[in-house]
Amino acid sequence: RGYKPTDITDVVLTHLHYDHCGGGVYRDSDGNLKLTFPNARYHVSRAQWEWAVNPNPREADAYLPENLLPMRDLGALNLIEDEGELLPGIELRLFNGHTRGQIIPIISYGGRKLVFVADLFPFRSHIPLPWIMSYDVEPLVTLKEKETFLKESLEGEYIYIYQHDYFADCSELQLTPKGIRATDGFTFEELMEKLK
Numbered sequence: 001r002g003y004k005p006t007d008i009t010d011v012v013l014t015h016l017h018y019d020h021c022g023g024g025v026y027r028d029s030d031g032n033l034k035l036t037f038p039n040a041r042y043h044v045s046r047a048q049w050e051w052a053v054n055p056n057p058r059e060a061d062a063y064l065p066e067n068l069l070p071m072r073d074l075g076a077l078n079l080i081e082d083e084g085e086l087l088p089g090i091e092l093r094l095f096n097g098h099t100r101g102q103i104i105p106i107i108s109y110g111g112r113k114l115v116f117v118a119d120l121f122p123f124r125s126h127i128p129l130p131w132i133m134s135y136d137v138e139p140l141v142t143l144k145e146k147e148t149f150l151k152e153s154l155e156g157e158y159i160y161i162y163q164h165d166y167f168a169d170c171s172e173l174q175l176t177p178k179g180i181r182a183t184d185g186f187t188f189e190e191l192m193e194k195l196k
Contacts, residue, residue, distance in 0.1 A: 008037040013044045014118035015102040016052040017062040020163070021055075025070045027137055033070040042071045046079040047101025051054060058137060060147065061100060090113030093122055095149075097142025099132070106158070113158045118146065122164040124171055124182035150180045159191065 006134075013021045024042060028034050035042075051061040053072045071077045080103065083093050089108040092099055096117040119135075120142070121127055127144055132139045153160070154173045160182070161170050168185020187195075 005037050008040045009039045010102060011037055011042045012086065012090075012092065013042060014104065014116065015048050015099050016044060016068055017099065017119075018064050018067055019060070019062075020118065021067050022064070025067055033066060035070065035074055035076055040076060041078045042076045043078045043080055043092070043103070044071075045103050046081055047094070047096070048099065049077070049101075050101070051100040052094050056137070063177055065192050072121035074089050080181055095142075095145050097138045097140075097145050098136045100137070112195060113156055114191075115153065116161045116163070118163055120149065121160060121162065123162060124160075124165055124168060124185060127173070127180060127182050129179065154180050161188070161191075 011024060013024065024036055025033050026036055047100045049068075051059075052068055055063045070167045079104060080094075084116075086092050086105075090105040091108075093104045093106060095104055098104070102118060102120065104118060104120055105167075107116070119133070120193065121195075122133060125131060126133070127146075128148065129143055129150075132142050136142045150173070152158075154175060157172070159170055159172055162168065165185065169188040170184075170191045171182040172182050173180055
């Protein structure tokens, strides 16, 4: 896309499970841990950071110290205390059902709200309320968070961007006789075309 790692100024990590933060640090040819984006602040919620560095037995294998500690030790870590605007047009919301302090970024772009739904909705198939990952630490909290956020998303015509859905990068939402469901999925490139 024409950017170099040194051009990146801000990295939002939704949470610190290895599959969501593993690319933020790498080992150089001498085996030293380095930041992938050396000029960036790495934004994580304080609740998630504290949860990750003192993990519960259920999630401990998902938090790898080599992914986490260099962000702090190299001075790049910024701990988010509260929900709110990080930068103009980028709002951060906090959710606690999947793991404590998961950030869901909401980006205003092209007159729409684009939501990187991380592990609140890992796949489009998780949009029905009872479809919750067994990995979530507090499934009843996830259920309530999903219900509230789905209503807001439908009313606001939010576009969801998925990290884990193999068949679609994005979708919109629609109200059906069975409740709120995803529309047919589309690619990120198709989304950018829609928003031109």
